[in-house]
Amino acid sequence: MKPQTKVGLMFVGALVLVVIFAFALGKFNPFSDAHEVNLAYNFAGGIEVGSPVRVMGIKVGKVRSIEFNPEFKMPDTGEEVKLLIKITVDKRAWSSLRADSRFFINLAGVIGEKFLEISPGSSDKPELTHGQVIRGEDPPRIDQMISQSYALAGKILDMVNKNEGSMVETIETLNKLVTNFDKALKQLEKTSRDPEVTKIVKNLSIIMSDGAFFSQKLRTPEAIETMALINKLIKRLEPLDGPVIKKFLQQDGIKAKLF
Amino acid sequence: MKDIFVQLEFVTWQSLPVILFCVCFAAVVTIIESSFHMKLVVQNDALVPGFAALLILRELGAVVSALLLTSRVGAGLAAEVGSMKITEQIEALKMLGIDPVRFLVVPRFVACVIGGFLLSLIANLVCLYCAMLVSEAKLSYSSGAFITSMRAFVTFQDLVFACLKGACFGAVIPLVSCYFGFRCKSGAEGVGLATTNSVVVSSVLIIVLDFVLTFLFSHFY
Numbered sequence: 001m002k003p004q005t006k007v008g009l010m011f012v013g014a015l016v017l018v019v020i021f022a023f024a025l026g027k028f029n030p031f032s033d034a035h036e037v038n039l040a041y042n043f044a045g046g047i048e049v050g051s052p053v054r055v056m057g058i059k060v061g062k063v064r065s066i067e068f069n070p071e072f073k074m075p076d077t078g079e080e081v082k083l084l085i086k087i088t089v090d091k092r093a094w095s096s097l098r099a100d101s102r103f104f105i106n107l108a109g110v111i112g113e114k115f116l117e118i119s120p121g122s123s124d125k126p127e128l129t130h131g132q133v134i135r136g137e138d139p140p141r142i143d144q145m146i147s148q149s150y151a152l153a154g155k156i157l158d159m160v161n162k163n164e165g166s167m168v169e170t171i172e173t174l175n176k177l178v179t180n181f182d183k184a185l186k187q188l189e190k191t192s193r194d195p196e197v198t199k200i201v202k203n204l205s206i207i208m209s210d211g212a213f214f215s216q217k218l219r220t221p222e223a224i225e226t227m228a229l230i231n232k233l234i235k236r237l238e239p240l241d242g243p244v245i246k247k248f249l250q251q252d253g254i255k256a257k258l259f
Numbered sequence: 260m261k262d263i264f265v266q267l268e269f270v271t272w273q274s275l276p277v278i279l280f281c282v283c284f285a286a287v288v289t290i291i292e293s294s295f296h297m298k299l300v301v302q303n304d305a306l307v308p309g310f311a312a313l314l315i316l317r318e319l320g321a322v323v324s325a326l327l328l329t330s331r332v333g334a335g336l337a338a339e340v341g342s343m344k345i346t347e348q349i350e351a352l353k354m355l356g357i358d359p360v361r362f363l364v365v366p367r368f369v370a371c372v373i374g375g376f377l378l379s380l381i382a383n384l385v386c387l388y389c390a391m392l393v394s395e396a397k398l399s400y401s402s403g404a405f406i407t408s409m410r411a412f413v414t415f416q417d418l419v420f421a422c423l424k425g426a427c428f429g430a431v432i433p434l435v436s437c438y439f440g441f442r443c444k445s446g447a448e449g450v451g452l453a454t455t456n457s458v459v460v461s462s463v464l465i466i467v468l469d470f471v472l473t474f475l476f477s478h479f480y
Binding site for chain 1: 261264265267268271272275377380381384385387406409410411413414415418
């Protein structure tokens with residue numbers, strides 16, 4: 001074999017290896033059959049070009065490009081969104097993506113690898129279209145939260161330092177209140193064990209039962225009728241004054257019947 | 260041109276078996292040692308494939324193949340040029356009006372630069388493949404898991420830098436070997452000394468150059 005042939009074979013072999021390597025890294029894929037979606041974010045939480053895209057936890061694509069676009073506004077809501085992330089999604093998972101699908105930026109693995117998680121939408125909603133722009137869910141800003149909680153903790157400490165005297169007083173008062181309440185509860189418990197008190201409670205219970213029975217009876221039609229008759233009688237007796245009643249009571253027949 | 264191809268065949272085709280054989284063993288050692296250390300330090304070897312792949316691409320593949328190339332090609336060049344010097348063939352070339360540097364050094368230099376690039380590329384990728392096989396057999400990582408872990412660390416840029424390193428190391432070998440060959444003292448002892456010196460100096464320069472290139476390339480990450 002000629003040296004030129006051997007060198008040529010080496011080059012071809014090297015080229016084949018490079019293609020295989022690029023394919024393994026996902027830089028080159030001639031068999032790719034993926035759809036593209038544009039996601040709009042205001043904060044991307046560290047996602048990078050090449051980060052995986054997952055649907056229900058399964059890798060179905062990757063982040064193709066990240067573009068800064070300060071002038072961009074969402075076509076439907078008019079919201080200003082400054083970051084456009086282009087992702088690819090394999091054809092096999094495309095039908096799972098619907099108009100109400102949500103796009104989250106998540107963290108996975110020991111090294112905290114960032115990935116884009118897509119929640120599948122409901123089947124009654126329409127499928128997404130190729131190249132559609134969708135608003136993604138901005139991930140929570142942990143750094144901002146920490147900074148805010150740090151500021152809040154500072155304010156609380158400041159407030160405690162300023163009002164230390166009154167706070168101590170309040171705490172002491174609360175302490176006394178709790179002690180008194182505890183004493184009252186203990187006294188109540190002690191009292192409830194006294195036989196006299198038990199008797200009183202039982203009697204009260206009987207009185208309450210009787211009262212309930214009486215009030216129940218008062219609601220019956222007979223009682224209502226009786227009450228109406230009494231009312232009528234009182235109204236009829238109303239015009240009568242003292243001398244007339246006296247005269248009436250002093251009549252012989254009445255007197256005899258009463259006494 | 261034909262001379263370049265002849266030298267290229269000598270540098271690449273003839274060196275390939277020994278380089279591949281050695282880098283495969285280097286891959287085995289890298290994977291096993293990485294796993295051992297990861298388990299020892301962080302009690303978990305989940306990151307070994309990615310870590311080992313990055314180590315192979317950024318250092319091991321290029322340096323091991325360059326050192327092997329030095330011991331094989333560098334020693335051969337120094338001995339060849341040294342022999343020509345003591346048998347006065349170089350003087351004869353000069354008398355014939357042929358520039359010995361142009362005639363001897365240039366084809367070897369071109370062949371070593373291209374050969375270093377090519378061999379570094381092939382050695383790195385074969386080393387990675389070998390590491391994948393070892394991690395599958397020894398650490399029970401499937402090839403898919405190896406590639407996924409590798410993707411978390413490795414970029415295409417790493418391979419490009421490894422090839423550039425290979426080309427730079429390849430350039431060192433003929434320059435040093437021809438330098439010692441042209442300054443070879445008479446007798447078999449002189450040739451032996453030139454060969455030894457060329458291998459030692461080339462190896463040291465490759466290690467130093469590796470540091471310089473790694474430092475330079477680190478600015479691109």
